[in-house]
Each structure stands twice: as structure tokens, then as C-alpha cells.
Amino acid sequence: MRGIVNEDLVDLTSETAADLELVAATPSSALGSTRDKPDRKYCLEIFRVLQAHGIDCFFYIGGNDSADTVRIISEAAGTAGYPLRCIHIPKTIDNDLTVNDHTPGFPSAARFVVQAFMGINLDNYSLPGVYIGVVMGRNAGFLTAAAALAKKFPDDGPHAIYMPERVFDMDGFLADVKGSMDRYGRCVAAVSEGITDRQNVPIAEGLSKQLEKDAHGNIQLGGGALADYLTRVVKDRLGYKRVRGDTFGYVQRSFAGCVSDVDQREAREAGHKAVQYAMSGDHSGSVTIHRTGSYAVDYKLSPLEDIAAKTRKMPDDFIAGSGTHVTEAFHRYLEPLLGTALPQVHRLRSPAVPKLLKPE
């Protein structure tokens, strides 16, 4: 969008199929990204450039902020009498778009989180202690909840999952950690960066002295402060020696080579549908993904205002009654999205040798 305003346009018709296939398998956004939020003046600049180049169709890929941008531009075009078809194409690892069953980008990021917690769980099994992994997801817990699918054996982690859909209570958290340590001698917890207290204030907010806000008013929750804080509290109040915490950070959203093939196929298909809607239809909208079978999806063109600036959270039937784990329904929801050939991890099954010196 900033490219349009700056008249930095590229001619995609000169791309070859070979190069496009390589780019299709590449993470991140090949056309760049922006945090700009358009106002009326910005929109008029856009129309001036589009008009000069004879462009009557605007595709924009992103989450609910991007859908809102498309809505604003679409409305401004109507007001200004500029004939513009505006299509929003969903993409967000947060999986927090209304109307959609899920959004492109989420399944691959979820796969990363699953594979990461598979390894973390083994690491923690091998050298027991407390481990806290902080996962992205400002308002919705889908990506953090994905950690649950790393669990294979009954005593496997994650032993507790903290999502922004439930109030984060420090005493409850410490009791969960202690409960897991008492029971298994170890504890792996998955924590959303967006967990909030009873007053709905993000825990991370009080930690960052210098809060940075982007143009959409979203607080920057990055940095290792939340994980470091939680590990410190666990050490100080529970007295365990080995307590470790990581913030998954930017690695989880663009890691090359950890891709759900289902996600990859649907991301292409969503783009394909967007072009079909633009060519054959007569109105603007957002391409939405709907689950029609187990597992099958179909696409619709939904009104922009149904998606724009709205946040979908984890539905209640995905969250266990305890508030710190997921349900079977969530497992059934996520499993087909992760794609094929998920790594398998396993344990030795060797029987214990009877003790000769210290018979039990």
C-alpha cells in the first residue's frame, strides 16, 4: 500500500512460472509489508496513483488490520466515485479473523510451535526442570494452544497452556508449575505473549519500560521480558534450581523449511479465489475459508465489515475447563491443518534392571 502511495509499482506480468514457484515456497511477504494505516488523504493519494496507471482492482493480503485498510479504501473509493474492486486475502499466523475457519499462515506457524515443543519436551525430559516458552498471539491463543499437539505420552509437556482468552493469575500459574513438578518432576508451560491480568492489562505491559506502539495502536510485546519475568518468579517463589524460559519471537513466523503442505495449498487457493471473485463478480470483499468436511474447505467472498478490525478468539469449546489446556475439539480442529509428514518422536522402552545393591 505504501508502494502505491510512493508509486513504487512492479510489473508482475514479467514473472516466470519457475520464479513464482520458488517465491511461493518462500516464507514472508515477497511484495513487502507496512504498518501504515490509511486516512482520507492517504486514500486520495492511492486513487491518484491507481488512476494514472489504469488500475481498477486492489488485492491486499493480511490480517484484520489489513482487512480494515481494504474496507477504508473501498469506502473512500465509493465516496470519491473511483471505480475500484477491493479484495482482501486472509493471512495471519494469529488465526484471529472472524468468519474464517482458519487463516493461511497459521497452520505453518502452528507446525513450528508443535515441532518446537516436541523438542523442548524431550530436552526437559532429559534434563528435568521448569521450562516456559512464550509464543506469539496478542489477542488470540490459537498459536500458543498449538503446543498441545506436541504431547504424545501421558507425562509429556506442555503441562499447562496460558492463553489470552483466560485471565492470567500468578498464584494459579505457580500452583500449576508446582503440581507438575510434584507429579512428573518436571514442567513445560506454553504462554501466550498476550496474557492479561484481571484488569485486562497485558502482563508484558508492566514489564516493558519503554512501550512502543505501532500506528494501529498495538503494543509491542516482543523481547524476552515476559519469559524472563516468569522464570524469575518461579525461581524466587518456588525455589527450583533449573528454570528456563524462551521467547519464540520472530523465528516462529518465518522459519524456512517448516511448512504445512495443507497451509501452502490453501494459501495459493485463497489467492486463486480472490482473482476469480475479482474477474467474475461485481463487489469488494474478503476471501474467507470455511471447513466443509473432515478435512475439506471451501471459500466465499464475505463483506469486508464482517472481518475488518474484528478479532476472533479461541472458542470456549477449544479451552479445557481448567483454563490451562485445550480440549479434544481443538485437537480435531488443528490436526488436519498441520499437514503431512509431521516429525515423530519416540522413547526407549527398555525395562529397568533389578537393583542388586539397593533392592526395592
Place this chain on the structure above:
Amino acid sequence: MRGIVNEDLVDLTSETAADLELVAATPSSALGSTRDKPDRKYCLEIFRVLQAHGIDCFFYIGGNDSADTVRIISEAAGTAGYPLRCIHIPKTIDNDLTVNDHTPGFPSAARFVVQAFMGINLDNYSLPGVYIGVVMGRNAGFLTAAAALAKKFPDDGPHAIYMPERVFDMDGFLADVKGSMDRYGRCVAAVSEGITDRQNVPIAEGLSKQLEKDAHGNIQLGGGALADYLTRVVKDRLGYKRVRGDTFGYVQRSFAGCVSDVDQREAREAGHKAVQYAMSGDHSGSVTIHRTGSYAVDYKLSPLEDIAAKTRKMPDDFIAGSGTHVTEAFHRYLEPLLGTALPQVHRLRSPAVPKLLKPE
């Protein structure tokens, strides 16, 4: 080793080939791990248990601390007159064992770092700013240096790499960041957790208020403090708006599904050789890996004291004259270790559309 002292032994002869194959493809240590360091009393406990079970061969997998443990036990066995063959099998993502060309575990962790920086670079290309990724490696920069192999196009990150083999100078670091921002409008830096100042004090040491030391006297460098500190200094002193930092943490050393097939093969082979040396030879030692071709390796049984408690650092010819990048020799060293089917990332090659409103 703690399992021996506690007489917690398992009978591996009851494993099936099928299960062992699954475990072979599983990250982390299936038999558990420990930070215990044996003294004379500990060793005598070990011999008492081994003797009771008729065990005359001790295999121990790990890095230079583990090699030192094997050396101590081997020497104590000699002194105590206990006939024990002790074989150390190399494994450390730090790649810091002397005598060895490289160590099992490192190539897969390096592959993770490469794939992570491939994605980070694309993320940073799409939404420009400064990104700082902190990578494991307390004394040796091999794993951090691996980030260099994520670079494809001339303007790709990482634009600078900070290894513990070179003094970390804050002013130099800030000049590097500014230089990259001036030249490319963006900057990706890979920083080892073990970078030290002119007095050889780790930068991370001054940051952690509560320093924790394990039994080997190693300072715990975990946590997000170093990345958070460096991003804050870049923001404060250079004034850039978008500055992000991540600590790769435990995810990088046990991630399920990011494995170098070369590493996997050699890890098995090192174990195979250890058994051969134990069955056919008559002395203790450490299995060492030697490069015999491009690319081929062979194994030797080297004296334990040549590896135990010694640290191999990045050789000078792997580090660029600037001290903040790697050489072609390092590329040639690491490339064959990363294994086959490394992900490929690519860019659009679309030509710019001539400007109509603001002709250049």
C-alpha cells in the same frame, strides 16, 4: 552417569530395531542427561554399581565436560584397579571439541540457525529495521557463524556476525548497524550468547543480576537479557524505530524435524565406531571425527586427555578480517555438513513500472 550412581539401569538388549529407529530419529538424549561432575567418592560409587552388574565397558556421550568425566572415571578405575574400558562419544551443538573436524549435533543445530536466519532475513526485508538474533555457543562461535549460510543475495542478512573469538566492542557494533542501515535500509545481526568485552568478561554476565552456575562452573547465559539489552542500546543511541531482538534459546538445540541427514548418519556411525573400539581394542579414549575428503570423514580413537575439558574455537581462517563475518573457508567447511534438501528461498524479479506522476 547419575543413573549408574543411583543404580537406575535399563536393559537396552530388550529394545526392538523398530523402536531404536524411532528413537534414532528423535532429538535430545533418550537416556537422560546430568550436570553432575564426578569426584573420587562419586567414582567409587560408580565402580561399586558397575561391579555388581558385571559391567566392564562405559560409553558416555557428550561434549568436553563429558569427555573430562570419562577421563576422571577412567583414571579412577586405573587407580582403583577396576578393569573398565571408557569410551567417550562426541556430541555437542557447540562444535567446540579439539581434535575433531566437527561434532555430532552441531550440523543439525547449524541447519536450524541457517533456516531461522533465512526466514528472519526475509521478514526483515519485508518490514525493514534492525534485527538481532542471539545464538547459543558459550565459548565458540561456530553455531552463530552458521547464520552466514542463510545469505543468498548480496544485500541479504546477516549483515554482521559477533563471535566470542573476537572482542565485542559496543561502538564498533553500533557503527556496523548504522553502516548496514545506511547502505541497505535494514540490518540483521547474529550475536553469540558468549560475546565478551576487552577484559574477557561476557557481556551477558553484567546483565543477569542473579547469576547461576552449574556444577562445571559455567555461567548460565540463557534468558532474553542480552538480546533485549542490545536492542535497547541500538534504539537509544541510533534512534531507529523498528529494532527487534530474539534469543534462539532451547528451541535451536532440540527442534524436531530440522535435521541434517549427514549429521544423523555420522552420529550413528560415531556410536558404531565406539562399539568397535570397545570390542576390538584394549584402551579407553574418545571417538574423534576427521575429514578425509570433500566430503568424507573417518574416525579414530583419540586419547581422552586430548579432548577432555579443552575448548576448540573458530580458527582464524574462518573469521573475516573485519572480525564480524566469516570467510569462504568457513562456507566450504560448513556447507557439506548441513545435509541435503536445504530449503531454498527466492525473491520476485519484477521490473519497476515507470513512474507517471513523479517521473525520476
